[in-house]
Amino acid sequence: MARKQSLWCYTIAGWSGFYVMLVELLSGRLIAPSFGSSIYVWGSVIFVFMLGLAIGYLFGGIFSRYSPSLLRLCGILVAAAIATLPTLFFGTQFLDFMFDKITDPRFGSLLTCLGLFLVPTIFAGMVSPYAIRILVKNRESSGHDAGYLYFISTIGSSLGTLLTAFYLVLLFEVNTILLAAIGISVAVGGLGALANYRKV
């Protein structure tokens, strides 16, 4: 049973890594029509995702102290997905609003990124420390568990980057890719919750 739970932890962390890099790459595409694709636009994107992940690690660690469960881990993954939905439905309007309000493309892109992507990235950042809390059964294996989880999560991130940049944008529209990724997050989170419901 513990092994099954571990498998879900790795799956969720791996997909979360994939998801966050997919969204990061696509965020550059979403912002380019309003603020360009200059170095400061990518600077804004990377800053916001790093900041979000940093805050997420902090919150995930704190949150893991209170009744940690796989069900809640699934909830974090689904929350990251749902927090991306506003980008899908109101992203263009928000970009137009920011474009009209802020003429400096540096701060325009920075504040737009903060508005659209900080919250989902915080949730995505919470996944790894929270999953480690569930995985770790004793002090001796904690480093090994954490290392293995970061391995899976970062492999997910690297695949998310490569597949999105090389193939997904060639085949699908940005919003289609985002919607599919959100759907997969909800599916993974939902299935994980169902499979482990009795062990809560």
Add this chain to the structure above:
Amino acid sequence: MKRILTIVAAFCALGFTAAPAAAQQLLHQERSLYRNIFVTQDGDERCMLFRWPRPLGRESCRMLHNPEKLIFDYTQMMLAGLYLDPSPKRILIIGEGGGTIPTALQEMFPATQIDLVELDKAIDGVARTYFDFKPGPNMHVFIEDGRVYVKRAAAQKPNYDMVMLDAFDADYIPEHMLTREFLEEVRADMAPHGVIVANTFSDSALYDHESATYATVFGPYFNLKLANRIILGRAGGLAPDDLANARKNAATLEPMLSKRGTGSDFLLPLLSTKVDWDPNSRILTDQYSPSNLLNALPRR
């Protein structure tokens, strides 16, 4: 930092088959925020390149002792835009390079307002230092992203009589400046029958998508095609008498263009409206613009 290097024939011996001629000198190189910029000189010809010593293409070149002559076919082909409007009052140019086209238009039409947009400040600096680019009182240089400029300019209703798109990075045109939405924003900045002139490539899988996207926004256009392809159209589509008027304007403009090393014998036969792309190709949009990926694939 300026460096002067002489490329010796040893490069060839090392297998650098694409290496430039032995006489080519590197006058300047710098790493800007966006790219490496090289300035080379080969005899009387000075060029700006983004890759060196194995260039994929030259961005801009000028003859030092005959600076008015346009060396590249594509720069000559872009001047065919004047056949549709022989006296533009307001021109927008996106992409500075060595300042060849802005300089030519400024000299031909000193009273015309020319707005020039360049993303990379270093390109502007190199153009001024090595390519004798001197904007006159009616030329304004804006250092910013072309898409952002175009989108923001719409609020002022600038009514450009002519828009020339020539923004390239080391690979191709930036992806956000190839989409339907971008071209619609460009059209919104143009006078009702303003002229659009766009420098593109013609040999990759992108060609069909790019052609179809331009046709969606601008309707039928002249497709001037050699190694590069110049799209020459109007906001609102070509008029039925555009070809006849082009012939008349060509005669008037001939003295002006011959000074630039081009003319109607070269340009008029290129004014084709033949649709040689798949009109059902998927349109490039802000949602779907894998342009650089498509540009790396061969055309079917």
